[in-house]
Amino acid sequence: xxxxxxxxxxxxxxxxxxxxxxxxxxxxxxxxxxxxxxxxxxxxxxxxxxxxxxxxxxxxxxxxxxxxxxxxxxxxxxxxxxxxxxxxxxxxxxxxxxxxxxxxxxxxxxxx
Amino acid sequence: xxxxxxxxxxxxxxxxxxxxxxxxxxxxxxxxxxxxxxxxxxxxxxxxxxxxxxxxxxxxxxxxxxxxxxxxxxxxxxxxxxxxxxxxxxxxxxxxxxxxxxxxxxxxxxxxxxxxxxxxxxxxxxxxxxxxxxxxxxxxxxxxxxxx
Numbered sequence: 001x002x003x004x005x006x007x008x009x010x011x012x013x014x015x016x017x018x019x020x021x022x023x024x025x026x027x028x029x030x031x032x033x034x035x036x037x038x039x040x041x042x043x044x045x046x047x048x049x050x051x052x053x054x055x056x057x058x059x060x061x062x063x064x065x066x067x068x069x070x071x072x073x074x075x076x077x078x079x080x081x082x083x084x085x086x087x088x089x090x091x092x093x094x095x096x097x098x099x100x101x102x103x104x105x106x107x108x109x110x111x112x
Numbered sequence: 113x114x115x116x117x118x119x120x121x122x123x124x125x126x127x128x129x130x131x132x133x134x135x136x137x138x139x140x141x142x143x144x145x146x147x148x149x150x151x152x153x154x155x156x157x158x159x160x161x162x163x164x165x166x167x168x169x170x171x172x173x174x175x176x177x178x179x180x181x182x183x184x185x186x187x188x189x190x191x192x193x194x195x196x197x198x199x200x201x202x203x204x205x206x207x208x209x210x211x212x213x214x215x216x217x218x219x220x221x222x223x224x225x226x227x228x229x230x231x232x233x234x235x236x237x238x239x240x241x242x243x244x245x246x247x248x249x250x251x252x253x254x255x256x257x258x259x260x
Binding site for chain 2: 011014016017018049050053054063078081082085086098
């Protein structure tokens with residue numbers, strides 16, 4: 001049942017070397033529960049460092065191996081800095097809101 | 113010159129970053145004021161550099177200090193991070209990030225954000241990472257990386 005549902009993971013606070021293991025654990029937990037379509041809500045994340053970016057890239061790669069996908073939502077301007085520096089924005093589907101991200105993944109799910 | 117020291121543990125590194133971000137106030141009202149996005153990026157570079165020190169020089173964490181000096185000049189800011197751990201085995205940084213999901217972005221970020229980056233030792237054999245960022249419009253802006 002989880003395979004056809006979109007699951008949203010929300011992170012609050014800095015996504016850095018200290019906190020990124022928590023997000024990694026939650027993404028891995030969602031995958032273990034059978035979720036294949038994830039939205040990562042970054043609305044309340046003011047700072048992302050390379051540890052946080054690595055968790056997001058690692059999560060994206062893992063979920064793509066299941067045939068699903070992961071979208072980022074509400075990425076804040078300053079937190080987006082690391083994406084432009086590393087060109088990692090090319091790897092992700094990034095949407096301005098969680099609703100937009102969920103709608104995008106839902107549309108792809110409906111397409112089969 | 114400003115000097116700030118913090119123990120070599122990840123949980124203290126936000127303090128070093130906050131000090132760099134506060135440079136926005138130091139330059140307020142000056143002839144050359146860096147863009148807020150530039151100051152934010154300097155803070156990111158310092159955070160990445162300090163994380164590398166904790167992970168590699170201090171092998172995961174140490175009560176030994178990371179000392180940061182900041183020299184905010186009219187045309188540039190010079191930031192040094194000094195530690196007494198192992199020499200960084202990942203120098204020089206790679207040209208492009210690997211997008212492997214296993215890290216490797218840190219030194220790439222530092223080099224992209226700062227105009228000059230060098231790594232060496234001081235006379236007391238401490239490791240010294242020196243990062244220079246020129247302010248927008250400064251004559252030397254655009255010169256990249258000097259030799260370690």
